[in-house]
Structure formats: C-alpha cells, structure tokens
Amino acid sequence: MTSPTHSIRTLIQHWGSRTLLSLALGAGFVQAAQAQTAPLQACPSPQILSRFEEFGRTGKMPPDLGRWLNDRQAQYIEPYQAFDNVYYVGVCWVSAWLVKTSEGYILIDTLHEPFVDQLIENMAKVGVKPSDLRYVLMTHGHFDHVGGAYKLKPLTQARFVMTQTGWDEAIADSRASQKTPRPWQMLQAPDLVLKDGDTVTLGDTRIKVYETPGHTHGTASYSLDVKDGSQTYHAFVIGGLGLNAIDSAKQVESYIASVNRIDGLVHDKTAPITVHLTTHPFSTGLTEAKEKLKTRRPGDPHPLVDASGFAQQLTTLRQGAEQRLDIERKKEAR
Ligand SMILES: [Zn+2]
Numbered sequence: 001m002t003s004p005t006h007s008i009r010t011l012i013q014h015w016g017s018r019t020l021l022s023l024a025l026g027a028g029f030v031q032a033a034q035a036q037t038a039p040l041q042a043c044p045s046p047q048i049l050s051r052f053e054e055f056g057r058t059g060k061m062p063p064d065l066g067r068w069l070n071d072r073q074a075q076y077i078e079p080y081q082a083f084d085n086v087y088y089v090g091v092c093w094v095s096a097w098l099v100k101t102s103e104g105y106i107l108i109d110t111l112h113e114p115f116v117d118q119l120i121e122n123m124a125k126v127g128v129k130p131s132d133l134r135y136v137l138m139t140h141g142h143f144d145h146v147g148g149a150y151k152l153k154p155l156t157q158a159r160f161v162m163t164q165t166g167w168d169e170a171i172a173d174s175r176a177s178q179k180t181p182r183p184w185q186m187l188q189a190p191d192l193v194l195k196d197g198d199t200v201t202l203g204d205t206r207i208k209v210y211e212t213p214g215h216t217h218g219t220a221s222y223s224l225d226v227k228d229g230s231q232t233y234h235a236f237v238i239g240g241l242g243l244n245a246i247d248s249a250k251q252v253e254s255y256i257a258s259v260n261r262i263d264g265l266v267h268d269k270t271a272p273i274t275v276h277l278t279t280h281p282f283s284t285g286l287t288e289a290k291e292k293l294k295t296r297r298p299g300d301p302h303p304l305v306d307a308s309g310f311a312q313q314l315t316t317l318r319q320g321a322e323q324r325l326d327i328e329r330k331k332e333a334r
Helices: 004-015 020-026 044-057 063-069 116-125 147-155 164-177 249-266 286-294 307-333
Strands: 079-081 085-089 097-103 104-108 132-136 160-163 199-202 206-209 220-228 233-238 274-275
Touching: 044 063, 044 286, 079 220, 079 286, 097 206, 104 199, 116 147, 132 147, 132 199, 160 164, 220 249, 233 249, 249 274, 249 307, 274 307
Parallel strands: 104 132, 132 160, 233 274
Antiparallel strands: 079 085, 085 097, 097 104, 199 206, 206 220, 220 233
C-alpha cells in the first residue's frame, strides 16, 4: 500500500497543479456546494465537485479529497443497470460502462488501481466475466481511465482500443509515472487504433468513434444507442472533461471546437443525443440521478435521459474553456 501522502502527491502530478476542473467539468451545482465543508464521505456529487473546485483554485489537494480518492469503501458504488443494454461498473469518482451486445460485451474505460479488482467484481455481479469482453474502448491516456488495462489484458481476448495519440500519451504517462511514488503500468504497445469516424461493430451494436482533442490531444469520445424498454436513445461518452492537462492556448482552442462539435450532435434535428454517459459521475450528478432509477415507476421518464442538462453542461464547459483560453493566451503573450 502507498501512504496517503504519496497518493496525494501522485494525484497532484496526475491532475496538474493548476486544474480548473470545476469550470471544466461543466456542472451547474458548484455554488450550492461551496458552503459544504464537512469531510468527504460516501459519494455526494456537489461536495466532490466543490473539493475539486478548491483544488483548482488553490493548486493544493484538499487532504480529505486525497484520502477519499483512494478510499475503497467511500469509492464503492453498487453496479447497476443504467439502460437495458448498459451497466455502470465504475467507482464513485471515475466511470466504467459495460455495454451488452448480442455477441458479447464492450467495456468503456478501465478505472485504475486500487480499483481494478472492484471493476472485475462489479462485472461479475452483473454476470459478466472478463473473458466475455470483446472490446475495451478507452477514452484517453490518463491513469484513471486506462490504468486497469494492464491487469485486464491477460484475462480477456478483447481488443483494447484508443486513438493513436491516446496510446502514445498513455504509454508516455505510464513511463513517466515510474519515477513517481505511485507508478502505474500500461500495455506497452497499441492494440487496436481507431480514428475519427470509425465504428466498432459487435452483434447488434455499433459504437462510433469521435476524436475530440482538448482534455488531452488524443481524447476519443464514443456514441451508441441505449435501450429502455421499447425506447431507444442516442447516448454519448465525452472522453475527457477537465482542463487539467493543458499545455497551450491551441489545445484549449481544440477543446472548444470539440465541445462545439458535440453540441451540434445534442442539437441535431433528426437524431439528437439525449444521454450523457459521463466519465466522471460527479460532473453530471449521476450518483444522485441513478437513485431515481430504483424508485422509477412504469411510465416515468428515464432519469438519465436529459437533453437540456447535457446542453447546459456543454455551455458551462465552453464558458470555462473560454476563460481558460484567455489565461493561456496571456501566458503566451508574456
Ligand atoms: Zn484525464
């Protein structure tokens, strides 16, 4: 086990010292949460977002956030069926989505240590073995999304998928982490490389790949259809939300272009995206929304189908990125 101090330091390295996560994650409930100062327990989205906001503002990891991020008990989320063909198998702060198809399963993102065994147990609870996976789609090269690939790979015949730049970033980040107190392992060579416009087809399911640079240069987003009884909805996984790994104004410009592109899909006249399968549950209040699934009665709307909430989040993401663009341009003008 690593000490909490090591974990905190590592997270600061991972998140960057000047993250503007609260602006970047685009959630609308930061202000309401700011009065909340009780230590973090369990999985309350507003308080978590508030702690990340504090981290972004001060550049210092709030001690309770650092502890909480590595606390297996606090991070535990009972896996649940979000849609007929989609299960949530992640932990509190970072997502993993499992997609059921007529010919096996697709996993989206892999969590990180010490949560990979939890991911495997979560899949088992919904009746899925790693050997049932056919594809593992990864959003981007940061440890919290690809850190589980190394442990999963020998347990499955699945193809592990990312963009070329995503693979490059993941392999470079993993190598750089070897000199830190909390090294993590990555597959040493790209398995399957996909690019913008490609589709992953498995049985009755098609997942479309979007290259959405911004959070990292190699970030991929994914769209798929999700089913709820007789209804089918278009869903989207935004591959990266935060502005915590920004190296230039140009990168922020790419981020804004990606947000605008996704906004176009949400506002599409014929087949709009109405579901955001988020990569970080606190960014959309997913943990609270999923509670509504438990008490939902026949005929009630699905709590995760929320086109206006998605559009609002994109607006907030864009505003945060525009502010960040100003900061980056001023830095470069110096
Ligand atoms: Zn990331």
